[in-house]
Amino acid sequence: MTDYRTWERRTPRQRIGRYVLILLGIVAAAISWQLLQINYSYLGTAPVEFMDLINRMYPPNVGYTGEIITPLIETVHIAILGTALAVLLSVPVSLLGAENTTLNRYTFLLGKFIISASRSVNVIIWALVFVIVFGSGALAGTLAVAVRSIGFCSKLIAEAIEEIDPGQVEAITATGANPIEAAIYGIVPQIKPAFIGVATYRWDINVRASTIIGFVGAGGIGVELNTSINIFAWRQVLTILLAILGIVIVSEVVSAYLRRKVR
C-alpha cells in the first residue's frame, strides 16, 4: 500500500544506484587527490609566480615578430599537408570501415582497427615516433599530424557513408554501370558535403596541433616556443603566444566559412 504522506522522487533501487555512483565518484576523487601528493606551498606561491611571469612577459617583443614568420608559415604548411595526406588516405580506410561498402568482415575489422589505432595515440606521441624515423623537422610533424588525423577523418566519413540513401546507388547500378561508376555517381555526391566539412574541421584542429609538436622537435612554431621558454626569453614567449592565438582564430574563421559554403 502506498503511504501518501511521504513523497519519494525515485524508487529505492534507483536511489541506491545513485548513491553508489556518487559514493564511487567521491572515493575516486579522494584517492586521486591523495595520490597526487600535491605540495600546497607551490599553490600558495602560484599567484605570485604567475604575476611575476606576466610582468616578465609584458610587453611582447615586437622586434622578434620578423623571426617567427617562417616558423609560423611552416606551422600552417604542416597543418595543410598533414590534413591533405590524411584526407587522401582516409578515403580507402573509410570505405573499409563502413558497413555498407566494406568487402567482408575481415576488411571491416581492418578498417575499424586502423581507425582506433590512429585515434588512440596522441599527436605528440606520433610526433616522437616520426622524429625517431625521419629526424627533427617539419616532415616528422606532417606525418604525425596526418597519421593522427586518419582515424578521425575515416571515422566521420565512414559514418557519412553508412547514412547514404542506398536507392541512389541502386538506380545507377540498374543502368548497367560498373561498381566504380556506381560509387562515383551514387556515393561521392552524397558524402561530398560531409567530406569537405570533416576535412576543414580537422584542418582547424590540426593548426592547433601543429603549434605544439615542435616541443619534441617536429617542426613549426612550437620549436621557437620551446627554445624561448628554455632561455627564459619571456617577452618572445608572449609574442609567440599572440601569434599562435592569431593563426588559431584565423583558421577557425576560415574553416567555419568553408563549412558554411558547402551545402
Added chain:
Amino acid sequence: MLSVTDLQKTYPSGDEALKGVSLDVTGNQTVAMIGPSGAGKSTFIRCVNRLTEPTGGSVELDGLDVTGLSGTELREARRDMGMIFQEYNLIERLTVMENVLSGRLGYVSTWDAFRRKFAGDDIARAYEVLERVGLEDHENNRADELSGGQRQRVGIARAVLQRPKILLVDEPTSSLDPETSRDVMDLLTEIADEDDIPVLINIHEVDLAEEYAERIVGLRDGRKVFEGDPEELDGTARGQIYRGEEIPEGAGPTGKVRAEAGVSGDSTAEEGNIRRT
C-alpha cells in the same frame, strides 16, 4: 520481349515473397501489376533486373537468360532494362543533366564517367529527351531543387536514355499527387508507344491501372491470381486479389482467374482457372 518463368524469392529471414510467378511481356504493351502491399510486386520487378537476387525460376530478355549472368554480362543486360523508382532515386546533389546522362553509364569508360565526359550524340539525345518529358531549360538545376513530379520525369528521362528494350516501373505514382500521377502515366504509355517498347508497371492505384494498362496482372501472397484485360477486372477478381476471397463456382468463364499452384484454401481452383496467353 520479357519472359519470366516460375520466379521465386525466399528472403534469408524465411519470408517467401514470390512463390513461383510466370509472366510474359511483349510488343509495346503496358502491363500493370496490382496487388496489396506485401504481395511481392516490388520484389518481382527487382528480381527481373536482379537488384534483388531471385532464388528460383528464370528471367529471359529477348532470349537471353538474365538469371545466369554475372559481372560484365549482367551489366550489359541491365543496360537493356530501364528502371524507374518510387522514390525517384535521383542523385540529389547532381544536376538534372548529369542525372539523365547517368543512363549512359553502362556505355562509357569509368574514367570518362568520372570526368563527366559523354559522347556528343548522348548529350544531344539528353536534350531531346528532356524536352520530351517537359523539362527543357532545367538541365543545370540540381535534382533536389525540383518538385516530385519533375523529379520523376528526370527518372524517366534517365531510363529512356538507356535506349532500353523494356521499362520496369516500380510504383511511379505513390509519392505524387493524383494530377501529377496522371501526367507521369501519360508519359510512360506515350514512350511505350513511340519507342515501341513494353512497359511493366507496379502500381497500387487500381483505377490508374485500369485506365492506362492494356493488360493487368494481380499478385497476392507471392502468387499470380489474376491476369487479363482491364475490363475483365471485375468485383470477383478484385476480391480475390485484395481480400483473398475464394473463387466462386462457375466464375471461371468470365472471371479469367488463374492461380498458379492452388491459392491457399481454394479447393475449386482447378475449375476456376483459365489461362490467358
Added chain:
Amino acid sequence: MATEQSPRRTWSRPTAFYNHYVKWAVYVVITVFLLWSAWNMRISPARAVEGWDAAVGLVQGMVPPEFTTQFKNELLIEGLVESVAMSVVATIVGVILSIPVAFMAAENIAPRPVYWTGRGIITGSRALHELIIAIIAVKAVGIGALAGVIALSYKTIGFFAKLLAEEIEDIDAGQMEAVEATGASRIQTLLFGVVPQVMPRIVGLTIYRWDINIRHSTIVGIVGAGGIGATLLNAFDKYDYDFFLTIIIAIIAVVMLGELISTYVRGRIQ
C-alpha cells in the same frame, strides 16, 4: 522529336565558382601551394630511404616491448596512476569552475555584460593547446602533477562551459517561467527551473570530459606537468625504444579503458 535548330551536342557542368577559368585558377593555386609546402619539408628520395632504415631500426628496437625489469614496471605503474589521478582531480575541479561560467555564458539567462565575460573566458580557454597551458603552468608552480591538474582544469572550463551553456540555452523556458511565477527568487529559479533540466547533461558531460582528460593527462608530462608523459620522454631521450613501446601500449590500454567506462556510464544515464 526533331528540333528546328541543330541539336546542342555539348554540355558542361555548372561550377560552384564564378566560371570555369576561376575554377581552374583555384585548382592551380591549391596545387602550387601544396607543392610549395612539400618543397618546404625537403622531402627527397634519399630522405625516404634513410627514413626507411630508421623505421626498420626503430621497429627492431621496439619489438619486443619490455615488461621485464621490476624498476621499469614500477615506473610505468606509478606514471599511469598519476595520470589517471590527475585526470580525475582536474575533471572535478574543472567542472566545479565551469558550472558558474556556463550560466554566465548562457544567452537566455545572463545579462549582456556577464554573457560576454562568460564567452570570453570560454574562448580564452579553448584557444591554446593543453601543452602550451601546461608549459606555462610548469613555470608558475614548478614541475609536477599540480601543473598538470591546473592545465587540464583550465582546458576543461572551455569545453565544459561551452557545451553546458548551449544546453542551458536550449532548455524549456516554460518550466523556468512556471517556477518564476510562484514567486521564487532568481537563485531559486535557477535551482528549480534550470538545474533539474540540465542535470543529466552535466553528469554525462563530466564523464565525457574525464575521458578526454585521461588522454591529455598521459602527454602533459612531456613538458614536465606530471603523469606518464615524463617517463615516455625519458625513454625516448635514452633511445630505450623497448620501454618506449611498452609505455605507448600501456597508454593506449588506459585510454581505451577510460573510453569504454565513459561510453558505458553515459549509455546508462541516458
